Amino acid sequence: MTSAADSRPDRPRRPSRPWGPRSVLGRLPGSLPFAAAARGAVALALPLLVGLATGWVVLAAIAAIGALWGVSQDGSDPYRVRVRRLGWTGVSSALGLLAGEVALRSGEPAAVAGCLVAAALVAGGVGLRGRIASVSGMHLLLGVTIGSGIPVPGPWWQPPLALLAGVALVLVLSAAPWLWRRHHVERAAVLAVYRSAGEALRAAGTETAEEARLRMTLALNHAHEVMAPHLSPRGRRRRDETGELVRAFHYAVRLGEAVTAVVWEGRALPPALTRVPRHLAGRLLPGRLAAPEERAAPPAPVTGSPGTRALAELVTAVDGEPDGADLELRLPVHDGPGRAARVRYALLLAGCVLAAHVLAEVLHRPRGYWLPMTVAFVYKPDFGPLFPRALHRCVGTIVGVAAIGAVSAAATGTYAVVGVVAVFGALMAIGVRHHYALATLGLTAVVFVLLDLLGDHRPLYGTRVVDTALASALVLVAHFAVWPDSAPHRAEAQTEAAVAAARRYRDAAPEAGPVQRQSLRRTAYHQLAEARRTVAHARREPARRGRPLPDWESAITAAEQLCDQVTAHAVAGTARPVR
Structure with a gap:
């Protein structure tokens, strides 16, 4: 049996490649989201078929617009998250459509402009406060844009209800699988951790070990986000499938710690230990999501370095009841942009929307909704780099x-x-998950058909291309002239927070118990992954003249190596300070 000193926790590390979440996960094979594509096709075709059968073609087109926006917010995340996001999308877009319709029916151009500016201020004010708030604000503004730009005959209350019905249709289609595979998303996310852990163990001691370890960490981050609603005292007491998933996630966290220590030790493992994640997945996640080879016989006990002993101990411990406190892992709280940043974004968005509206009135009156609608879609710095999005x-x-x-x-x-x-609705649903340009392609084609059904028969193909270019240019000029450092500031703040989290893990780990240590480690790796994502976004924005961006990647890589080293010491039971 080797000693802790033999495990070489202080061995010099070769410089790590700046693997980021996108570069690593981008290598993973992915399949086309056929279920989402089918939902998109049905959600857009069904309202139109009903409209043709009943003669309510205009309201059917409005409902299809709601379905179109719902498809843009459909996802593969847990069902309760989808319901919340789609619910707020429907409510906010219906309210926006109602407000815009009232302003348009007033006959006052100033009322339309004021409604657009007010909606933009609200959308900008909530746009940087999280995903659901951002989506709600954007669709409030989109609803106002459509409501104030397209006159719809009939009672004022019918279009908002039709729009809400279209989003509700997507919600029902997206959440329906909950009835027969309630925890499918959670099970798949946790199972991915065990599979990536097996890949990391097989890569131990090779040149690809660091990449495989980071892939496992990213899978664990995703599983933590998916499982977060279940990691409560109430969830721990349950003995149904939720309780089993929580227990499997608990062991996935412990497995991640052991695998990180093994990768740090830099030694190739025998097959008896590389099969540990496969064996644990078969025991903790039985059923059709676990492949037959994951229900293998338990690996033979192997002794050796601290990391390998930790793996062997997991096999022994899997039949016992986990400590309930171990399951109280919480996601780190990410501090969003401050009040000054939110105010600046709200004012910039309102200014861009107003300028787009005025430009549309000059160029296209009436029905100049395309320009402000494009601004609402494009000016979303929280959705990724602004320049590539435009x-x-x-x-x-x-x-x-x-x-x-x-x-x-x-x-x-x-x-x-x-x-x-x-x-084209199916194509858009695929694009939402793969590429923004593909999603825009599907959305643009569908919108042209729906606008034709709403009575706008003008041949505006070339005009809409010019309008999109004008709105995108307007957003880029306004943003980079007034707020050029927004992405670098976010990257710098996130990097500092991630490095601080790694140092907290280093300082507290020697005296912390297993529960606190796992919580500190999970927080550090979550922050580091978020920092890599934010830095990658900042790199994709136009470079500033004479002011190159700092080398944040080196700081993040050093912090990751520090976390790996702390984990190796913790598993080895050594408490001496590390760098």
Whole structure:
């Protein structure tokens, strides 16, 4: 049996490649989201078919717009998260449509402009406060844009209800699988940790070990986010499938600590130990999500370094009841942008929307909704780098206009048009998960068909491409002229927070118990992954003249190595200070 000193926890590390979440996960094979594509096609085609059958074509088109926005917010995350996000999308867009419709029916141009500015201020004020708040604010503004730009005949209350019904249809389709596979998303996320842990163990002692370890850490981060609502005292007491998933996640956290120590030790492992994650997955996650090879016989006991002993101990401990306190892991609280940043964003968004509205009135009056609508879609710095988003919006619009122009020439029948909408709706659902330009392509094509059904028969293909380019340019000029350092500031703040979390882990780990140590480690790795994502976003924005961005990646890599070293010492039982 080797000693703690033999495990070489202080061995010099080779410089790590700056692996980021996107670069690592981008290598993983992915499948097309056929279920989401089917939901998108059905959600957009069904309202139109109902409208054609009942004669309520205008309201059906409004409902299809709601379905279109719902498809843009459909996801593969846990069902309760989807319900919340889609619910707020429907409510906020319906309220926005109602406000815009009232302003338009007043007949006062100033009322329309004031409504747009007010909605932009609200959207900007809540836009940097989290995903659901940001989505709600954006769809409030989109609702006002459509409501104030497209006159709809009939009672004032019908269009908002139709829009809400379209989003509700997507919600029902997205959440329906909960009835027969309630915890499918959670099980898949936890199982991914065990599979990536097995890959990391097989890569131990090789050049790919660091990449495999980071892939496991990212899988564990994702599982932690998915499982977070269940990690409560109430969830610990349950003995149903939720309790089993919580227990499996608890062991996944312990497995992640052991695997990190093994990778740090830098030694190749025998097959008896590389099978540990597979064996644990088969014991803790039985069922159809665990592949047959994951229900293998238990590996033979192996002794050796502290990391390998920790793996062997997991096999022994899996049959026992975990300590309830071990399951009280909480996600780290990410401090969002401060009040000054939120106010600046709200004012910039309102200014861009007002400028787009005025420009639209000059160029296209009436029905100049495309320009402010594009601003609402593009100016979302919390959704990723702004410059690529604007570029992809333009590219997607150009291709979407060309595609719908070509298809429309061939699709002459009414039901053929519905089929076209279904196809592009499915394409949009795929694009939402893979690329913003592809999502924009599908959205642009569907919007052209729906606007035609709403009575806007003008040949505006080229005009809409120009409008998209104008709105994107307006956003980029305003943002980078007034707020050029927003992305670097976010990257710097997130990097500092991540490095501080790693140091807290280093300082507290020697005296901490297993529960506190796991919590500190999870917080540090979560913060480091978020820092890498934010830095990658900042790198994709236009470079500042004469002011190169700092080398944040080196600080993040050093902090990751520090966390690995602290973990190795903790597993080895040594408490001497580390760098």
